[in-house]
Amino acid sequence: MDAITQPPIIRLHPEDGVVIARQVLPPGTSVAPGVTTSARIPAGHKVAVVPHVKGEPVRRYGQIIGFATEAILPGQWVHTHNLAMGDFARDYAWGVDARPTEPVPVPATFLGLRRADGRVATRNYIGIVTSVNCSAHVAELIAQAFRRNPLTGEDPLAAWPNVDGVVALTHKTGCGMTEGEPLRLLRRTLGGFARHANFSHVIAIGLGCEVNQIGGLLEEQRLSGRLRNMYIQEMGGTRKTVQAGIDFVKEVLEEANRVRRETVPASELCVALQCGGSDGYSGITANPALGAASDLVVRHGGTVILSESPETYGAEHLLTRRAVSREVGQKLVDIMHWWEEYTAREGAEMNANPSPGNKAGGLTTILEKSLGAMAKAGTTNLVDVVRYAEPVTAKGFVFMDTPGYDPVGATGQVAGGANLLCFTTGRGSVFGCKPTPSIKLATNTPMYQRMEDDMDVNCGTILTGEESVQQVGERIFRLMLATASGQRTKSESFDFGAAEFAPWVLGATM
Amino acid sequence: MDAITQPPIIRLHPEDGVVIARQVLPPGTSVAPGVTTSARIPAGHKVAVVPHVKGEPVRRYGQIIGFATEAILPGQWVHTHNLAMGDFARDYAWGVDARPTEPVPVPATFLGLRRADGRVATRNYIGIVTSVNCSAHVAELIAQAFRRNPLTGEDPLAAWPNVDGVVALTHKTGCGMTEGEPLRLLRRTLGGFARHANFSHVIAIGLGCEVNQIGGLLEEQRLSGRLRNMYIQEMGGTRKTVQAGIDFVKEVLEEANRVRRETVPASELCVALQCGGSDGYSGITANPALGAASDLVVRHGGTVILSESPETYGAEHLLTRRAVSREVGQKLVDIMHWWEEYTAREGAEMNANPSPGNKAGGLTTILEKSLGAMAKAGTTNLVDVVRYAEPVTAKGFVFMDTPGYDPVGATGQVAGGANLLCFTTGRGSVFGCKPTPSIKLATNTPMYQRMEDDMDVNCGTILTGEESVQQVGERIFRLMLATASGQRTKSESFDFGAAEFAPWVLGATM
Ligand SMILES: [Ca+2]
Ligand SMILES: [Ca+2]
Ligand SMILES: [Ca+2]
Ligand SMILES: [Ca+2]
Ligand SMILES: [Ca+2]
Structure with a gap:
């Protein structure tokens, strides 16, 4: 140009x-x-x-x-x-900027998978959740048995084309931990994945003697009956548990394959918003463009989930003004106070003030700096605030408390039920979050071109003047619908999304 | 019987x-x-x-x-x-029980792999360390290209029989973290693996924009020149980085395969001690038997590493008496004070007092309870105390500060240089810790029989009276030598040991 x-x-x-x-x-x-x-x-x-x-x-x-x-x-x-900023930061001004969302005249649709309970899936995986690191390798071995061979192309799932794969969700925790919030948070996360609409069937594998007992997980998360549970110690070790896991998957493949995509309204979209490897362009290209797309999602009746609490810190007053009620706004303020205590306890610091470098780059206030990340969520009302990995049930713009760190944040969002994730990146991130597809948005054209294998959308066209923010936002919204309908993202082509499962680790490791 | x-x-x-x-x-x-x-x-x-x-x-x-x-x-x-206990707990009695270790008349040997720098390896892997979770899947894809197909048996490494495999060491952290001890600890861990004698060659893969920059890792850990470094953002994304990783492995396979086992003294053993899934028999069968084997290792000039600080808490006075110097003993006492602060900060509790159930089972004092776990280290002098993942250089009985949680503890021990690990278990653990082989010791015969695929040694024979503690200890020592010489453990037959890589997560996730 x-x-x-x-x-x-x-x-x-x-x-x-x-x-x-x-x-x-x-x-x-x-x-x-x-x-x-x-x-x-x-x-x-x-x-x-x-x-x-x-x-x-x-x-x-x-x-x-x-x-x-x-x-x-x-x-x-x-x-x-x-x-x-003036006195802005001292006044939460609950709800003064909340206003009715203008619905679209003709709601968009996509081809989704309607589950028996009415929820809509965008993918169709079989999941293996693990209570503890001690059962991680056993879960991996089961998933491996159904993995396409990258050399020969041989695909053990070839006969079941509607099944997207078998995902082992493994982690490093689950024992040597305290009960209380660290355990509850892990259980919310595992529970959220276990009941995710993008899984047709789920196995839960434990060792047997861990702190995070599967029995307690099922009870706390009201999952009884939904999962096939296996304890390695009860089954008699690795070989027998792996065999039982493989047998279970083979047993349910036919049923899992029986899904058909059907036309569903865009209001079934639940989109997690994430940024990582941000650069100076994030706040003027990809993030506002994603914000324009977020406003479309909400106007079409769907949900967007903003998170990354440390990047909202200091600018919570912006969101309390947009809150639909004082109660919703107060939950956000409470979260920010919790972060002050958490980081102080851990010897870290919350500081959202623009640095001299930020100011030289054109950022004047904390609000403006935080908006660089928060812009992803667009401009609609804040309808709900939830804790890490809690189910997101409201329609509209929802805030979930998570760290900014991508895998940990996205894990909470997917646990909350996100059936799509949009990830803006300036430096270039490679990321996936099975069972949810992840769309990657480049903030600038040079990085997009360098990492084209990994990037789904180039928002650098805003910078070159080829497209407006609104135009790119509309393009993102159309890609959301196509992706939700089954079109593969770049990260799915590389099979990303199991290694990135990363529940937030709180508390002491004993 | x-x-x-x-x-x-x-x-x-x-x-x-x-x-x-x-x-x-x-x-x-x-x-x-x-x-x-x-x-x-x-x-x-x-x-x-x-x-x-x-x-x-x-x-x-x-x-x-x-x-x-x-x-x-x-x-x-x-x-x-x-x-x-009387006033025992108030008196560290530095070194009063230290006494010369009686060397064996004829030192044992094993078939080890002598590296160019003189260190002795027990296995010969190619390693892939990752600076951050964002490079985890790329590392996995490289390792996958060299993995034996479990269905067809096809082995991409068949032509290089002296290479044990390609190991991707992935984790969930490396960014969204504070500098200071959380980052230094992660770097000690990664550095310890990167220079582990059981790796012939190592690649380090980063994304590019993470807090845990590979440059800083190399500098802090004095690794410059030892590793091939790759940054996904610089390389241009997933496909190119995976290809470069695969090319690197292919390039070094011939050289990696050129090792030959030779007779080396048992003093080259560096054995990590671990217990997990303990039961009422741990303290009377497997742990004391492993203690007898530990005493043999030390008498043969080798090293054993006891860890699991929370299980030593309250009984540190036992070890200060056996310390070779007040300075060594003081390091242990300092660690126990650190744990009091750490757990208080995190809302957890250090309490080693025998419970009513412990007392009913025959445990009278804290010392006796803690000795149930500490017995694994035998009775020789405490020659050194190191922090998590610090290099273990002393010969003899060394204490390393780690949590009790098996994967996190063992990760620190292997980072410290352990070339063998012995793991006692009562409930039955399935565990591995590549690149180091892990020998599993069952505390009781029923569990050994139920999980024979996973257990290497049955220490339940002590309970049935078939063998004495000393006899089982000698049997363990002989298995240590055979394993160090290349004999596969049960956990290696299942390819355990990558999923269990779990650096201790300290501090806030931001
Ligand atoms: Ca961010
Ligand atoms: Ca992020
Ligand atoms: Ca081989
Ligand atoms: Ca233990
Ligand atoms: Ca342990």
Whole structure:
């Protein structure tokens, strides 16, 4: 694309009063109809396109990033000299920005797998959950018996084309741990996977003497009857348990294969939002584009799950304003307090303040910095807040408390029931989260081209001016529907998604 | 074996003043030459075989478990009514029980693999270490390309018979973590594996943007030049990195295969001691038998590593008495204080006091309870104390600080350089720890028979009276030599040992 024809700015949201300079803009550059820059604007920085009176909120991503500390005219540079958070951080302003979501006139559909209980799956796997690391290898051996041979192409599941595979979900914990929240959290995670709609059948394998007893897991997670349970010690060791596991899978393959895809409304989408390996472009390309797609998901009646609590920290006031009730907002505030205690106890630190480097790059306030990640969730109301790995049942924009670290965060989201995951990355992440397909969104074209085997969408076109944020958002939404209908993602082509199962490890290892 | 001919008691160590009732002993049962029980002795309880004056130490496992609170005559029941710890717990008595180790007249040998740097390996693997979970699946895909097909038996390494395999060491951490001890500990662990003698060649694979940068790992662990490093982001994604990894392995296979086993002294053994899934027999069969074998290893000039700090807690006074210096003893005491802080911070509790159930089963003091696990290390001097995953360089009995949880503990021990691991289990554990072979010791015959596919040694013969503790100890020692010489363990026959790689997770996940 010819550099001359590129628009000089990026508009992140239709309602924004500022736009972002794509490169250094000399004074007199046209940035909106009838608006030209009144000074040199550094690359990545903000320029006003509408007038702001002193004290008026300034919006980016359609959301408040602070308040004008003096009158700002269209064409003026907006940064620390005329923009600040003011008393914003002291006022949760519960729900003041909540507003009805405008539904779409013609709801979209996809080809989903309707389960007997009414839930809709996007994939059809057989799962093996493990209570403890001590049963991990046995679970792997069972899954291995059904794995396509990468050299010969021989596929033990060839006769059951509607079965996507056998997934062993193994981890490093489950014993040498304290009861209480560390164990409950692990059980929520395992329970969430065990009842995930993308599994037709699930085996639970334990050793027998672990702290995380399968009996307790089943009871706490109300899973009795849903799973085939096996204890290695009871079965008489490795060989017999592996054989029993293989026999079980063979026994259920015919039934598992009997699913058929049917047309279902897009409201059945439950999309986990994730970013990892972020770069300076994340906040102006892939994340806002995913936010535009998230708004579409919600307008079509579906659910998006924002997480990564440390990246929301300091900007929770943005979300409390969008909360549908004070109760929902309060849950988020409580989570942020918990994080302060957790990190203090562990000798770590919560600090979301923009660094000098952030400021040089054009970020003025904490809100703006956090929005770089939070933009993935778009602009609709916050309808619910849940703990790590809790079932997500609300329709709309839901927040789940998780760390920012991708595998741990995504594991909580998939446990919560996400049947699709969208992952934005600037540096380039390779990621999967079986049984849920993971769509990877590149923030910039050079990385997209370098890692094309792994990237599903190039959002770098926003930077080059080939597409608007909204256009890329619509493209992502269409890919969500296609992926949910069975189209393979790049990460599925490499069989990603078992190694990345990573329940959050809380508490002491004894 | 005829029940009538079974000796009624178990002698755990030649120097013990008490023996253990194999079953309920009526008054008048002969328990030693010229000694008969003067009262009914419950099963698993202690009976004196020598006289003790008031205040005299009482020994079990050759070690002090407390002091006579009144005179004890041969044949008397020994329990809480006449045995207590007294002021023992307040006195570290640095080194008072240290004494010269009696070397064996004719040192044993095994067939080891002598590396260029002089170290001796017991296996010959090619390793893939990963800096972060984000590179786990790529590492797995490389290892998979060299895995024997369990269905067809096709072995991609058939032409290189001296290569034991390609091991991908993957984990769930490496990013979203704080620098400081959590990161240093992970790097010690990865560094210990990267330089393990049982690896001929090692690749290190990272994503590129993780907290645990490979550059920092190499520098901190002084590994520069030893490893082939790959960053997925630099290489251009999954396909190219996997191909480069496969190419590297193919490139080094010829050289890796060039090793030959040669006769080396048993002093080259470095044996990690581990127990898991313990039962009431652990402390009277497998653990003391392994202790007898440990004493042989040390008398032959080798090293044994005791760990599982929570199981030593409250009995550290036993080990400070056997420490070769006050400095070595002090390191152990410092570790126990660290554990008090760690568990308090995490809302867990250190409590080694015998429970009412323990007491009913015959355990009188903390020392005795902890010795149930510590007995694995035998009776020689404590020559060194190291932190988790630190290199073990001393010859003799070394303590390494680890949790009791098997995979996490063993991972630290193997990182420290253990070239053999012995694992006692009562309930029946299935375990491996590549690149180090793991010998499994059953505490009782019924479990051994039920899980014979997984168990290498039956120590239940001590309980049935077929063998003495010392006899089983000698049998274990001979199996150590055979295993170190290349004989496969049960767990190696099932390819255990990659899933169980589990670095200790300290600190917050962000
Ligand atoms: Ca992030
Ligand atoms: Ca993330
Ligand atoms: Ca071979
Ligand atoms: Ca233990
Ligand atoms: Ca253990």
